[in-house]
Amino acid sequence: MDLTAYERRLDRPTRVKLPEFQTNGRLKHVIFADQFDRPMLENFNNLSNIVRELARDRETQLFLHNLLPQKRAMLYFSQASTRTFLSFTAACQLLGMSIAEIRDPSVSSEYKGESPFDSMRMFSSYSDLVVMRTPSAGFAEACAYLMNDLDKFNERTVPIVNGGSGADEHPTQALLDVHTIQRSFEFKSERDSSRWAQFDEYRKMYPDLTRGPDSKVYGFCGDIRRGRTVHSLASLLANFSDVTMYFVSPPDLGLPVALRESLLGKGVKVFEHDTLNDIVQNVDLLYMTRIQWEHDKDTAKGSGPAPVNADFILTPELADRMKSYARIMHPFPRNAEIPPEVDHNPRAMYFPQARNGMWVRAALLAHLFDVDGLIVSHHRDVFSEYHNYNTASS
Ligand code: NCD
Numbered sequence: 001m002d003l004t005a006y007e008r009r010l011d012r013p014t015r016v017k018l019p020e021f022q023t024n025g026r027l028k029h030v031i032f033a034d035q036f037d038r039p040m041l042e043n044f045n046n047l048s049n050i051v052r053e054l055a056r057d058r059e060t061q062l063f064l065h066n067l068l069p070q071k072r073a074m075l076y077f078s079q080a081s082t083r084t085f086l087s088f089t090a091a092c093q094l095l096g097m098s099i100a101e102i103r104d105p106s107v108s109s110e111y112k113g114e115s116p117f118d119s120m121r122m123f124s125s126y127s128d129l130v131v132m133r134t135p136s137a138g139f140a141e142a143c144a145y146l147m148n149d150l151d152k153f154n155e156r157t158v159p160i161v162n163g164g165s166g167a168d169e170h171p172t173q174a175l176l177d178v179h180t181i182q183r184s185f186e187f188k189s190e191r192d193s194s195r196w197a198q199f200d201e202y203r204k205m206y207p208d209l210t211r212g213p214d215s216k217v218y219g220f221c222g223d224i225r226r227g228r229t230v231h232s233l234a235s236l237l238a239n240f241s242d243v244t245m246y247f248v249s250p251p252d253l254g255l256p257v258a259l260r261e262s263l264l265g266k267g268v269k270v271f272e273h274d275t276l277n278d279i280v281q282n283v284d285l286l287y288m289t290r291i292q293w294e295h296d297k298d299t300a301k302g303s304g305p306a307p308v309n310a311d312f313i314l315t316p317e318l319a320d321r322m323k324s325y326a327r328i329m330h331p332f333p334r335n336a337e338i339p340p341e342v343d344h345n346p347r348a349m350y351f352p353q354a355r356n357g358m359w360v361r362a363a364l365l366a367h368l369f370d371v372d373g374l375i376v377s378h379h380r381d382v383f384s385e386y387h388n389y390n391t392a393s394s
Helices: 004-010 014-021 038-054 058-065 083-094 116-126 139-152 171-184 197-205 228-237 257-265 316-320 340-344 350-368 372-393
Strands: 072-077 098-102 129-134 160-165 217-221 244-248 269-273 285-288 327-329
Touching: 004 139, 014 139, 038 058, 038 171, 038 350, 038 372, 058 083, 058 372, 072 083, 072 116, 083 098, 083 129, 083 160, 083 171, 083 350, 116 129, 116 139, 129 139, 139 160, 160 171, 171 228, 171 285, 171 327, 171 350, 217 228, 228 257, 257 269, 316 340, 327 350, 350 372
Parallel strands: 072 098, 072 129, 129 160, 217 244, 217 285, 244 269, 285 327
Antiparallel strands: none
16 A cells, blocks of 8 residues: 555554544544543443433434434445444444445456555545444554545545554444443443342452442453554553553564553553463453454464463463453454353453444444534433432442
8 A cells, every 4th residue: 555645644653643632522533542531431321321322212212213214325345354343333323323345445446557545536426434444554554634625625535544554543342342341340230230240249258349440450361562453442441540551462473662651651551471271360351363364364264263272261270260250352254263161151242342333333433423412412311310219329
């Protein structure tokens, strides 16, 4: 991918770029995890919970469905995807948006030599938002600059959402991961969400345990160097206080220096380890990832999932050694790093985590189209009685 025209802008420090991706304190494009601060994460958590609740019954679901019927989304996925594609599709449907998709550039005019930037401009001509996944780091960001430049000339422009860019970033996955963590660490009882029953139980065994993502130990295992979900999630978690991170990976797939420096700069305590065995009993959350063999596709290693070294496999025995309240997450797809026997461990969160993508992405779309306020006030109107009752009883 030739990004020369945008090289100068792509090479700037993130901090300098951020204002270009927002307008009036709201997100304009979603490119990096660093665009989200703590108040925004709390807001998205709240909004995602509200969308989930409104989607439960017909009448409130119809309210959501009537919010954005005039909007069209383009899903441009030139790299394999199951969850990101389907959950964005479901999120658009929840809000009544219609969808067009290109999942294979060989069926678009790129095959005839059209530049990816001309293609992008075409997508923006027919849609109101582009969600894109590409193997090229920097392409989604460059597309956001293309849109900003068009804006300056009063041409048509649409929000760009990065649905995974190369080995670089995957901010919307990180957003759903943080939402999953925020919900998990409320330690509410599943059956009676108004009570802190679970928390009280855990506290008997772990008196220092606190609610929420602060003061927690996060373990990341697998392909740390090329795992874009790891990069974006670690950056988002750095917004919380008193955070410790353990990274476990094969020696050649360790933490990129720039990310380590950025995490240290935000006050995160960072440690690197050689085997899961060293960390399982100490983590509050374990984020497992697969080895991303497709990045080696020009070598023998890139021909498919290779056997995973035992140091990076979460066996049922290792999972049982984790703290009882700890959680296991995985962005999926998984290879051999979590055997299916672990799926029934009460700590396993990866299936609810994937489903959360739908609510979080609907919340993000609602924010981008400025209907989040309507959702919050409708929810207040419909559920106020119920929530007052809950507060009174807890
Ligand atoms: C990840 C991705 O594509 O980066 N999957 C996802 O979006 N849920 C992780 C991976 O491919 O291993």
